Amino acid sequence: MEPWLSFYCPHFVSRTEAEGFIRACEKLQPSAPNHIAKIMMHQTQRLVSIVDGLPKFRPHQEPLQVLFLVMCAENIAKLHDGFSEEGKSRYYVQKFFEKFLSNPDKDTLSHGFKVNVDPLPSIGFNKAVDLLYDIRCDVVHEGNYTDFAFHDGHMAMVNTTPNVIAEIQFVQVRDIVVRGCINAINDKLSKP
Numbered sequence: 001m002e003p004w005l006s007f008y009c010p011h012f013v014s015r016t017e018a019e020g021f022i023r024a025c026e027k028l029q030p031s032a033p034n035h036i037a038k039i040m041m042h043q044t045q046r047l048v049s050i051v052d053g054l055p056k057f058r059p060h061q062e063p064l065q066v067l068f069l070v071m072c073a074e075n076i077a078k079l080h081d082g083f084s085e086e087g088k089s090r091y092y093v094q095k096f097f098e099k100f101l102s103n104p105d106k107d108t109l110s111h112g113f114k115v116n117v118d119p120l121p122s123i124g125f126n127k128a129v130d131l132l133y134d135i136r137c138d139v140v141h142e143g144n145y146t147d148f149a150f151h152d153g154h155m156a157m158v159n160t161t162p163n164v165i166a167e168i169q170f171v172q173v174r175d176i177v178v179r180g181c182i183n184a185i186n187d188k189l190s191k192p
Contacts, residue, residue: 001019004026039079040181040185043076051068069173069174070093073177094130098129102183108172108176109168110123110128112166112168113167116158116164131162135148147161148166152169
């Protein structure tokens with residue numbers, strides 16, 4: 001239980017609550033109608049752990065991390081829906097962010113990126129989700145994992161392609177995705 005606990009604990013009010021979440025998933029047998037919640041819990045930890053480890057090998061190349069975060073969001077949305085075919089990636093990424101994010105997390109993401117024109121309007125929720133998906137596509141299809149930077153904790157980062165200012169730190173996006181995954185898993189747990 002420890003690998004799951006150390007990963008999920010920061011996203012729960014208490015260790016006891018995190019343990020309850022993990023136990024509820026781990027006790028599910030393959031014959032259980034909502035067994036997929038256990039798989040979703042494992043997949044979230046596996047994929048986001050890759051995200052967390054990437055800076056050791058490729059520091060300051062956040063688009064690589066975005067790739068795995070978006071893969072995680074897509075995977076969780078597809079598992080939740082029981083979709084096992086190929087394709088519909090953008091659809092499921094958008095569905096994940098729309099369906100499983102809390103309103104405060106949607107608001108944070110909505111205001112995390114500004115168009116780089118005066119008076120610096122926010123790009124909004126849907127465009128922020130599309131931006132993350134487009135970063136993923138740029139890595140996958142173009143091999144470009146160096147041309148986007150998030151707020152570094154001290155200042156916003158100006159990006160040229162696309163022409164946006166990132167006022168959100170990558171760790172915030174990471175945590176938003178993890179919380180969305182927890183919401184999706186809890187939704188499956190509540191529907192035996």
